[in-house]
Amino acid sequence: MSAKRPLEPQKNGIVIGASSGIGAALVKELAREGYNVAALARRQKELEALREEVDGLGNGRCHIYLHDVTDYEVIPALFQQITSDLGGLDLIIYNAGVQTAVAHDEYNFQKDRGMLEINLLGAVAWLNEAAARFERTGSGQIVGIGSVAGDRGRIGSPIYNTSKAGLHTYLEGLRNRLTRHGVGVTTIKPGFIQTSMLDNVPKTFWVISADEAAQRIIRAADKGKQTVYIPARWGLMMLIIRHIPSFIFRKLSF
Amino acid sequence: MNKLPIEHLEKVEAWGGASDGVSYVYRPSTVPELQKVVEFARQNGRTIGARGGGNSYGDAAMNDENILLDMRRMSRILDWNPSSGLITLEPGVTLSTLWQYVLEDGWWPPVVTGTMMTTIGGCAGMNVHGKNGWQQGPIGDHIRTFDMLLTTGEIITCDREQNSGIFYAAIGGFGMLGIFTSITIQMKRIYSGMIDVHFDISPNLEGMFSFFHENVEKSSYIVGWMDAFAKGKSLGRGDLHSATYLEEGDDPNPQQTMRLEKQHLPATLFGVLPKSMIWMFMRPFMNNLGTKMINTAKYNVGRFAGSSTTRTPHAAYHFLLDYVPDWKKAYGSTGLIQYQPFIPRDNALDAFKEMLTLCQKWDMPNYLTVLKRHRPDDFMLTHGLDGFSMAMDFRITKRNRADVTKLAHELDRIVLAANGRYYLAKDSTLRPETAVAYLGQETVDSFRRLKAKCDPDGLIQSNMWRRIFDD
Numbered sequence: 001m002s003a004k005r006p007l008e009p010q011k012n013g014i015v016i017g018a019s020s021g022i023g024a025a026l027v028k029e030l031a032r033e034g035y036n037v038a039a040l041a042r043r044q045k046e047l048e049a050l051r052e053e054v055d056g057l058g059n060g061r062c063h064i065y066l067h068d069v070t071d072y073e074v075i076p077a078l079f080q081q082i083t084s085d086l087g088g089l090d091l092i093i094y095n096a097g098v099q100t101a102v103a104h105d106e107y108n109f110q111k112d113r114g115m116l117e118i119n120l121l122g123a124v125a126w127l128n129e130a131a132a133r134f135e136r137t138g139s140g141q142i143v144g145i146g147s148v149a150g151d152r153g154r155i156g157s158p159i160y161n162t163s164k165a166g167l168h169t170y171l172e173g174l175r176n177r178l179t180r181h182g183v184g185v186t187t188i189k190p191g192f193i194q195t196s197m198l199d200n201v202p203k204t205f206w207v208i209s210a211d212e213a214a215q216r217i218i219r220a221a222d223k224g225k226q227t228v229y230i231p232a233r234w235g236l237m238m239l240i241i242r243h244i245p246s247f248i249f250r251k252l253s254f
Numbered sequence: 255m256n257k258l259p260i261e262h263l264e265k266v267e268a269w270g271g272a273s274d275g276v277s278y279v280y281r282p283s284t285v286p287e288l289q290k291v292v293e294f295a296r297q298n299g300r301t302i303g304a305r306g307g308g309n310s311y312g313d314a315a316m317n318d319e320n321i322l323l324d325m326r327r328m329s330r331i332l333d334w335n336p337s338s339g340l341i342t343l344e345p346g347v348t349l350s351t352l353w354q355y356v357l358e359d360g361w362w363p364p365v366v367t368g369t370m371m372t373t374i375g376g377c378a379g380m381n382v383h384g385k386n387g388w389q390q391g392p393i394g395d396h397i398r399t400f401d402m403l404l405t406t407g408e409i410i411t412c413d414r415e416q417n418s419g420i421f422y423a424a425i426g427g428f429g430m431l432g433i434f435t436s437i438t439i440q441m442k443r444i445y446s447g448m449i450d451v452h453f454d455i456s457p458n459l460e461g462m463f464s465f466f467h468e469n470v471e472k473s474s475y476i477v478g479w480m481d482a483f484a485k486g487k488s489l490g491r492g493d494l495h496s497a498t499y500l501e502e503g504d505d506p507n508p509q510q511t512m513r514l515e516k517q518h519l520p521a522t523l524f525g526v527l528p529k530s531m532i533w534m535f536m537r538p539f540m541n542n543l544g545t546k547m548i549n550t551a552k553y554n555v556g557r558f559a560g561s562s563t564t565r566t567p568h569a570a571y572h573f574l575l576d577y578v579p580d581w582k583k584a585y586g587s588t589g590l591i592q593y594q595p596f597i598p599r600d601n602a603l604d605a606f607k608e609m610l611t612l613c614q615k616w617d618m619p620n621y622l623t624v625l626k627r628h629r630p631d632d633f634m635l636t637h638g639l640d641g642f643s644m645a646m647d648f649r650i651t652k653r654n655r656a657d658v659t660k661l662a663h664e665l666d667r668i669v670l671a672a673n674g675r676y677y678l679a680k681d682s683t684l685r686p687e688t689a690v691a692y693l694g695q696e697t698v699d700s701f702r703r704l705k706a707k708c709d710p711d712g713l714i715q716s717n718m719w720r721r722i723f724d725d
Contacts, residue, residue, distance in 0.1 A: 001320075003720045006273035006313050006682040007591065007655045007662075077257040084255065084300075084319040088275060137265040137276050 001087045002061075011060075012086040014038045016069060016126055017096030019046035021195030022145060025214035026093055028053065031060040033218065035091070038082045040067045069096045069122030079129040091221060092130040093143040094123045099160045101200040112159040119163035124170060131174055134183040141184045143221050144171045148189050148229065151238050155253060168227075175226060184224040188217050191234040206231060255299040258321075266322060270311040271582060271589025272650040272682065275318035275717065277303075283327040285403070285435050292405055292433070292713070295321045301715035302405075304429045306376025307348060309369055311592045312682035313717035314380065314428050320715065323433065325375050331355060332436055339441035340398065345375025345434040353569070357512050361441035362568060365393040368575040375434045380679035381426030381636060384572070385475040385497075387628035387643075394425035394633050396440045402432035405713040409435060423634040423704050428678045430701075430719055431708040446505030447512035448565045449474070451497045455556040459490025459610070463603055466627050466642070474499045475571070478625035481549035482610055482646070483542075489610055492623070493556050497571055517569040529579055536584035540649060545621045585621075585649050591682040593620075593662055594645040596628060601672035602642040608668050609644065616661050618654070620646035634701055635693060637677035645680065659683060678718065689722045698723070 004010060013030050017023045019041030027039045031054040039054075039062055041047050047064040054062035063085050067078065083089045097119045100111045127142055134140030149157065150164025168187055175185035192204045193213045213230055220228040229235040244252075262278040278300070282288040295302040303317030305324050316322070329346035336359035343352065350370035352363055365384045367377065376382075378400065381392040390396070399413035402424060410432075412421040424431045452473075456462045462478045469476055473496040480492035505511055527535075539548050575581070582590060597605045606625075613619050624645040631638040648658050662683035669676070675692050676684055690698055702723070705712075715724075 001318070001720065003724060004273075004275070004313070004318060004717050005659075005721060006268055006717075007650065007659045009273065009655075077255060080257055080319075081255045083276075087318055132260050133263060133276070136260065136263045139265075 001084060004087055010087065011035045011090045012037075012083075012088045013091040013093065014040070014082060014086075014089065014130075015093045015095060016040045016067075016122070017094070017145075018050065019043040021197065022190070022193055022210050022213050022217070023093075023095040024050050025210040026095060026217060027062060028057065029211070029214040029218055030091075031057050031062055033059070035060040036063070036086050037061075038063045038065060038086055040065045040069075041096075042066065042068050069126065070117045072121070072125045075125045076129055079126070079133075083133070089130070089133065089140065091141045091143065092127065093145065093217070093221075094126055095145045096122050097145065097147075097163075097197075099149075099157065099197055099200060102157060102159075104155055115159050115163050116166075119160070120166045120170070123167055127170075127174065131178060131183070135178055135181045138182045141186065141221050141224070142171070142174060142178070143186045143188060143217065144168075145188050145190065145217070146171070148191050148234050148238050150189065151242055152244075152249065184221070186221050186225050187227040188220065189227065189229045189234065189238070191229070191231060191237075193230075206233065256297075258298060258300065264322075266305075266308075266316055266318075268312050268316065268589070268682070269309045269582070270591050270650075270682070271585070271587070272591050273313060273316075273589075275316050277317055277320060277322035279322050279324050281324045281327045285328075285409070288323070288328065288403060288433065288435070289407060291321065291323060292403065293407070295713055296405070296711065302713055303716040303719075304345075304375065304379070304433050304714075306346065306373030306379070307369075307371045309367070309372050309376065310380065310679045311590075312680065313721060314678055314681070315376070316717040317715060318717055325373060325433075328375075328435075329373075333438075336361070339443060340438060341441060342436055342438040343374050344436055345373060345378075347374050348372065349374070349377070354514055354517075356441050357447065357514065357517065357568075360444060360508070360512060362444045364390050364396045364440065364442040366572050368573065370569070370573045370576055374437050374439070378425050378434060378437055379427065379429040380677075381631075381633055381638075382679060383626070383628060383638070383677075385477040385626060387626055387638070388470055389474065389629075390442075391629055391631045392426070392633070392636070392638055393439070395631055397425060398438045398440060400424070400437040401435045402708075403435050404432045405709045405711060420704060420708065422632055423701055426633040426635045426637075426678075427701070428635070428718060429716065430705055430714055430723075432714070444499060444512075444568075445502040446500040446508045447510075447516050447567055448505060449497045449499060449568055449571050450563055451495060451566045451571050452561065452563045453556065453559070454494040454496070454561040455492070455553065456494060457491050458484075458488055459603060459607055462490055462492065462494065462625055463642075465494050465496075466625075469496050470627060473497065476627060480610075480623040480625060480644075481553055482613060482619040482621070482623045483546040483549055484553075485614060489607060491553060492625075493552065495571075497566075511567070517567045529577070532578045533580050533582075533584040536578070536581065537586070540584050540586065540621065542617070542619065545619075586651070588650045588652055590621075590647050590649050591658065592645055592647050592680040593665060593683065594643055594677050594680040595665065595669040595674045596637050596639055596641060596643040596677065597669065597672045597674040598639055598641040600641075601674075605668050605672040605674065606642070606644050609646075609665055612664060612668070613646070613661065616657065618648065618657065618661055620648050622647035634697060635678070637675045639675055643677070681718070681722075684722050686722055
């Protein structure tokens with residue numbers, strides 16, 4: 001643990017799912033803002049490259065941890081190891097997520113289970129640790145990267161929708177538990193972000209870069225926002241989509 | 255590193271409130287329990303730090319993300335001899351408990367801090383001084399012997415003959431060599447529960463110094479309260495409170511005045527305002543303009559009233575910081591820090607003038623400025639010297655942190671040039687190179703060697719240790 005100077009408070013953050021896309025952009029953006037960041041992901045090479053890039057920015061420092069979020073048993077001790085390495089914790093962002101391509105007539109438990117474990121159970125395993133800590137210390141910000149896809153169950157990806165809907169509901173529950181203890185919980189619902197995840201998506205629009213998404217996410221967290229669509233126009237879009245009656249929605253093919 | 259139970263996780267603040275952190279706090283009540291926690295720390299790959307009353311202004315009693323021992327449950331009085339005045343205490347006994355315990359037998363702690371909420375373990379670790387520093391030295395000069403638990407599991411007894419190297423380094427060693435398990439200290443004989451307090455004023459810093467010069471022989475305690483806003487010819491003006499013990503026979507009825515009920519601080523101000531609320535009324539004045547007004551008014555009231563002498567209970571004179579509970583809250587949620595340099599006698603006047611002027615130039619005059627007189631002592635990391643100290647309270651805001659840091663480092667240059675020293679109980683800004691400069695490389699190396707001997711695995715740490723002394 002590095003030395004801490006009483007008059008020079010150091011902000012510390014954790015990004016889970018940091019090797020590419022929004023996660024890597026979040027790590028860089030936080031470091032630019034002076035945070036020390038712990039970056040977690042499964043891919044060593046990408047993590048090392050990220051650390052090198054962040055250390056070159058000259059502000060916050062980057063600690064990297066090779067980790068698979070479905071390795072639930074190691075999480076409680078790893079969480080404490082990280083807070084100790086950083087010297088504290090102000091912000092945790094759960095960004096790990098996968099969307100596996102499934103055919104419209106495919107019911108594959110292995111694929112479905114994989115998405116639920118990474119997108120939802122991993123979030124519960126990590127954010128429970130953070131919630132317990134923040135509730136005791138009376139401060140902190142929790143951010144979960146959900147998706148506009150979690151607002152409805154759709155023909156193309158029932159389980160991806162479920163995992164994100166579950167994450168949204170879990171985050172809402174955390175928020176209701178923790179606001180009274182001075183802890184903020186932000187749910188982010190991105191639309192299309194220019195990352196490898198778009199590879200499985202046939203048609204895209206309103207696409208923004210991962211860097212821009214990261215900036216908006218951090219701004220939302222700083223302001224203690226509850227639920228934020230990025231870009232914001234997705235809020236209106238999803239308001240409409242959420243209200244499409246089932247007898248119509250059942251006939252749609254997206 | 256293993257997972258520690260979340261139930262022990264607590265937010266811990268610097269006393270001044272300018273910084274905080276999170277630690278796994280354990281509160282052992284016996285020596286075997288204490289030994290268990292130390293072993294637990296070792297097995298779980300954590301460092302361990304000790305905290306007493308938590309009255310160090312900065313990060314001395316903090317150990318972020320690691321184990322912090324709150325020693326206040328180890329608070330038994332192990333032995334008391336009312337005829338010799340020798341008392342043996344567990345480290346968590348507060349000065350509050352101590353003076354109330356010995357007073358009715360005609361004794362008083364020889365050295366006390368401005369608040370009675372400090373523990374004897376903390377006082378020994380920081381080697382605290384009082385308003386009688388030039389006469390009684392730091393508290394270490396009155397400690398006869400102590401027992402200390404080392405992280406090896408061994409408990410050693412240290413005094414001026416036995417383990418004397420550790421004795422002189424652990425007192426003032428800010429808790430880094432081991433954990434005190436008992437401390438034996440000599441009380442001072444008194445002949446009344448009252449003390450004669452003399453109020454005076456001085457038009458400037460020269461006047462303050464000559465007051466000290468003229469009164470060190472006849473007074474038992476002297477403290478100067480300065481108005482850091484006064485400029486020019488009035489630089490360093492302020493109030494002086496000196497006090498003198500009553501001799502045997504001065505008090506016609508000492509048995510009466512030494513009763514506890516004669517000592518209690520009143521619960522209200524002017525008989526009406528609950529003291530627990532006073533800080534709220536102070537809050538609006540905690541800015542440059544407000545403090546300037548208060549200081550000017552206070553000085554002029556003192557000038558108008560002239561010098562006077564009042565017979566006051568000991569507790570009311572000594573524990574001024576407890577007089578207004580929670581007064582630090584008046585500084586707001588971002589708190590305060592204190593900068594207290596110690597300067598040799600011959601250099602002190604010029605150095606303090608330069609420092610007061612510099613703070614004014616930076617538009618950061620301190621809101622509380624306290625002048626005291628000291629003497630040298632034999633402790634390894636001592637702040638003591640034949641000279642004066644000036645304690646300066648700076649309000650910390652969200653915006654001024656960087657400026658206060660810079661100002662402190664400018665002040666450091668004046669302190670080092672004047673051969674000054676620092677007091678770790680107050681420190682928040684010291685840097686490793688400044689510490690080496692005032693202590694000397696040789697002293698720092700010897701301290702490290704002793705630490706390596708007492709704590710071979712470096713289990714004992716604190717935020718302060720990592721900030722100033724860690725490699």
